[in-house]
Amino acid sequence: MPENTNVLVQLSDPHVVAPGRLLMNQIDTPALLAKAVASVLTLQPPATAVVVTGDLVDRGSADEYAHLQQLLAPLTCPVWLMPGNHDSINSMRLAFPEHAELTPLADEALSPFVLWVREAAGLRLIALDTVVEGAAHGTLCEHRLAWLDRSLAEAPRQPTIVAMHHPPFATGIEHMDGIGLRQGTDALADLLRRHPQVERVICGHLHRPIVRRFGGTVAMTVPSTAHQIVLDLRDGGPAAYRREPSGYALHAPLDGAVVSHWVTVGEYGPTEFYA
Incomplete structure (x- = not known):
């Protein structure tokens, strides 16, 4: 990867x-x-920007958001926020x-939702709010989908990431x-197929790294910076959590596309070794 490669970091689900x-x-x-955050500060090249894809805090309270602000303060690059189902948009x-x-x-x-477009790391980043106030599940109404369609149409040739x-x-x-x-999945898939510049759909919520092809592009979830959800694919598998290693993702433009990496946080033996 070239030395001057820009890097977009995705943190998710810190539940502060x-x-x-x-x-x-x-x-x-x-x-x-x-x-x-300390791990992000060691990245080479340094992060161009950081996006936090929801569940910033656990209860949506003012003291939690004040604590979050302190924890993110060491980051010197732009930090962009979007809500998850545990957040309070007003707070x-x-x-x-x-x-x-x-x-x-x-x-x-559209004013109740957090919807924005930013440019970083040679990419266009679009935040698409999926939150239903007071509920754990998500939805995409016709207003949010129409906004996304318009936003994508503004730059049809620029590599783009949609964050949810x-x-x-x-x-x-x-x-x-x-x-x-629960709502808007099929309409979103159809919309994305009309905008082939979308290189990635990046998500949180699942507290695990998961990848699937969706709407003619690649959709993925990332680990939580906190606890992870137990990988249990059985019918009726219980809701369970575990202290698996936490992590985050980084996304970088390379050869006209986007390459994504998952980063594990913590030390697991020697930092580096060479053959």
Whole structure:
């Protein structure tokens, strides 16, 4: 990869809790996010920008968002936020007034959602809000889909990544598929086929790395910076979590396309060794 390659980092599902708390009385999610941020700061080349694809905090409270702000502060590149089902969009907007991407759109039908377009790492990044207020599952209404269609039409030749919280495909993890994207999946697939510049659909929510072809492109989920969901593909498999290694993804333009890498956070033996 060329030395000047730009890199877009994707963090997801940190589920930050208030200081002094543990998630489910077991997981120190703030400490794990701090380790992920420290890992991002060691990347070579350095990250051009960071996007956090939802479930920024666990309960959507002001003290959690204040804690999140402290944890992300070491990042010197642009950091862009989008909500997941655990977030409160109103609280996010109050906690991060300097984040222009959270500003409501003028269109009244779209103003409840976090929808934005940014450019970084030689790519166009489009955030597509899938949140249903007060619910765990996601949806895409006709207004959000029409906005995405218009946004993609503005730059038909620029390699583009669409970021969502809920993945637009079933994963086989039954309890998570039950709170997946319940509306708009087929319409989204049809829309993406009309815009071949979309190199990747990047998602969170699943707390696991999963890849599937979707809508003529590649859709993927990434690990959580905190806990992971147990890989159980049985019918009726229970909702369960485990302390698997946390991680994140990075996406970089290469040879006119996008290459994505998963990064594991933590030390597992020597940092580097050579044959």
